[in-house]
Amino acid sequence: MKITDSFTRIRLIAGTTFLEAVRQKFFNSLLLISIALVGSSTFFQQFDFGTGELKFITDFGFGALFFFGSILSITATTQLFFNEMENRTALTMLAKPVYKLEFLAGKFLGAHLLLLCFTLVITLVLSGILYWREMALLERLGNELILNGSLIRYGDVFLFGFLQWMKFGILAAFTLFVASFSNTNLYTIVVSFFMLVICQLQYIARDAYTSMEAGWERILVLGLGLIFPNFQLFNIGDQLVFDVEKAPAVSTVLQITGYGAIYVVAFILLAQVNFRRREI
Amino acid sequence: MSTPAIRIQNLTKDFAVGMRGMKLRAVDDLCLEVGDNEIFGLLGPNGSGKSTTIKIILGLLEASTGTCEIYGRPSKLVDARRSVGFLPEAPYFYRYLTGRELVRYYARICMVPRVEIDAAVDSVIKLVGMTEAANRRVGTYSKGMLQRIGLAQSLVHDPQLVILDEPTAGVDPLGSAAIAEIVRELKRRGKTILLSSHLLAQIEGLCDRVAILHRGKLVREGRVDDLVEEKDAESLVVQGLSAEGRAAVEAEIKAQGGRLARVEKPRLSLDAYFLKEVHEREIEHATQQEGGEES
Numbered sequence: 001m002k003i004t005d006s007f008t009r010i011r012l013i014a015g016t017t018f019l020e021a022v023r024q025k026f027f028n029s030l031l032l033i034s035i036a037l038v039g040s041s042t043f044f045q046q047f048d049f050g051t052g053e054l055k056f057i058t059d060f061g062f063g064a065l066f067f068f069g070s071i072l073s074i075t076a077t078t079q080l081f082f083n084e085m086e087n088r089t090a091l092t093m094l095a096k097p098v099y100k101l102e103f104l105a106g107k108f109l110g111a112h113l114l115l116l117c118f119t120l121v122i123t124l125v126l127s128g129i130l131y132w133r134e135m136a137l138l139e140r141l142g143n144e145l146i147l148n149g150s151l152i153r154y155g156d157v158f159l160f161g162f163l164q165w166m167k168f169g170i171l172a173a174f175t176l177f178v179a180s181f182s183n184t185n186l187y188t189i190v191v192s193f194f195m196l197v198i199c200q201l202q203y204i205a206r207d208a209y210t211s212m213e214a215g216w217e218r219i220l221v222l223g224l225g226l227i228f229p230n231f232q233l234f235n236i237g238d239q240l241v242f243d244v245e246k247a248p249a250v251s252t253v254l255q256i257t258g259y260g261a262i263y264v265v266a267f268i269l270l271a272q273v274n275f276r277r278r279e280i
Numbered sequence: 281m282s283t284p285a286i287r288i289q290n291l292t293k294d295f296a297v298g299m300r301g302m303k304l305r306a307v308d309d310l311c312l313e314v315g316d317n318e319i320f321g322l323l324g325p326n327g328s329g330k331s332t333t334i335k336i337i338l339g340l341l342e343a344s345t346g347t348c349e350i351y352g353r354p355s356k357l358v359d360a361r362r363s364v365g366f367l368p369e370a371p372y373f374y375r376y377l378t379g380r381e382l383v384r385y386y387a388r389i390c391m392v393p394r395v396e397i398d399a400a401v402d403s404v405i406k407l408v409g410m411t412e413a414a415n416r417r418v419g420t421y422s423k424g425m426l427q428r429i430g431l432a433q434s435l436v437h438d439p440q441l442v443i444l445d446e447p448t449a450g451v452d453p454l455g456s457a458a459i460a461e462i463v464r465e466l467k468r469r470g471k472t473i474l475l476s477s478h479l480l481a482q483i484e485g486l487c488d489r490v491a492i493l494h495r496g497k498l499v500r501e502g503r504v505d506d507l508v509e510e511k512d513a514e515s516l517v518v519q520g521l522s523a524e525g526r527a528a529v530e531a532e533i534k535a536q537g538g539r540l541a542r543v544e545k546p547r548l549s550l551d552a553y554f555l556k557e558v559h560e561r562e563i564e565h566a567t568q569q570e571g572g573e574e575s
Contacts, residue, residue: 005391008388008391009389009391012385012388012389013389016374016385019374019376020374023376087372088368088370088371088372089372089373089374091340091368092366092368092371092373092386092430092433093389094338094340095338095340095361095364095366095368095443096361096366096386096389096390096437097358097359097361097362097390097391098358098389099358277342279295279335279340279341280335280340280341
């Protein structure tokens with residue numbers, strides 16, 4: 001097996017998966033709703049002055065990105081996987097000299113590419129709204145609010161978007177793992193949403209671990225903390241965009257990215273173990 | 281002796297059913313060999329194990345026990361599939377691609393060298409008679425056209441073994457005849473073809489050998505002529521015989537120690553009759569059009 005051939009096949013499968021995905025009405029509807037929501041965020045608040053408004057818009061935008069991005073990660077990955085199984089295009093594909101791991105990796109990358117588009121569009125819209133409101137505020141209140149040339153660090157808005165995209169990647173990989181042994185869309189979606197809630201609240205287990213005495217309960221909590229990724233690590237939007245003094249170092253961002261990548265690879269490999277035994 | 285295209289030995293496949301560990305046996309101790317450059321028919325009613333056998337040959341399922349080899353290599357190896365082309369039953373393809381793009385896509389998946397792709401795609405599209413419709417989207421294709429473009433994608437990497445699962449299911453007699461002709465052409469090009477079907481009339485004139493499966497077991501295997509011919513009887517097809525002549529023939533048969541088993545009118549199969557009629561109308565239509573253009 002030539003590794004370059006393998007990458008070519010993964011790229012080709014990812015390409016068709018992505019094309020299938022962007023043609024789905026669900027994706028386009030969700031994208032339009034998200035854009036409309038982020039675009040209208042400024043009308044959702046009663047602002048007083050200055051950075052309060054920008055903070056609200058940022059939180060609102062980041063919230064919308066997380067909420068709709070999570071829904072998209074789970075539903076799009078599920079739909080893309082089960083479409084292949086139900087339409088039996090997977091049968092045609094896997095009857096070729098294609099490894100099941102290549103097929104799964106291609107499916108994941110196609111879905112992740114879709115999520116990249118979604119994240120990029122929402123981040124662009126959010127940045128546009130922020131810039132518009134920032135200019136309006138500066139015109140009204142003068143330049144005394146400006147720190148380091150701008151109220152908002154726009155580069156970090158995109159960095160936050162990138163970290164959310166990594167989080168969506170973990171969610172998509174987990175969804176693929178569940179789909180690899182599940183027989184229905186609904187089961188896959190429900191289990192994946194439970195996983196999302198657990199990962200969002202996983203920090204509670206970590207806190208409990210630090211306050212526990214040595215024993216099997218501590219080991220259990222540690223195990224749970226390792227099995228489920230901690231999604232709170234990715235929620236550093238405030239530090240990135242507003243807090244100049246507490247802005248995380250590049251190494252921290254890289255560590256978070258690496259942390260996400262490890263879970264993505266682990267879930268895809270686990271999916272492959274199930275998929276090998278699955279009847280197609 | 282050359283390596284058989286497919287060698288299946290004592291193949292059994294059980295599926296787990298329900299939560300109590302119950303097992304459903306889909307294929308039961310199957311032994312089969314398909315020779316190189318042979319058209320082999322895998323026949324049987326629905327649920328007889330044809331598709332399961334094909335999936336095991338393609339490495340999509342693992343056998344519970346037994347072995348399956350393609351040209352001497354275990355079929356579960358991905359590399360063994362380089363020499364295999366497969367057309368699934370009722371194929372579904374990405375509807376937004378054109379026929380040409382679809383075949384090209386699978387050519388790239390099969391790692392056909394870039395410099396050869398265009399020629400390979402054109403060649404198989406021509407072989408399956410889809411040149412005119414190749415630039416149309418797959419979503420606009422009829423059932424017969426889908427089967428033909430499906431055949432093209434299965435052949436684009438020039439496999440030695442071609443597996444066709446119910447290739448004529450849901451296709452009209454004209455489409456079936458076209459597919460049968462492509463299969464014959466593949467044999468002339470030295471390919472081995474394994475096809476499964478429960479439409480026996482379409483298979484009869486096509487296969488060199490057939491195997492009949494029932495409830496996962498091999499019931500019969502052999503050359504079509506050997507299986508269906510009545511070995512102790514011969515038929516004479518006679519034209520223009522009077523009643524007296526016929527009585528004389530019957531008397532002579534009796535005198536020679538034979539017995540006239542039955543007298544019947546030779547019949548065309550309905551398939552053959554339909555194709556003959558359509559073909560004649562097509563010729564008439566073409567002649568009329570030519571006449572119209574000249575005048």
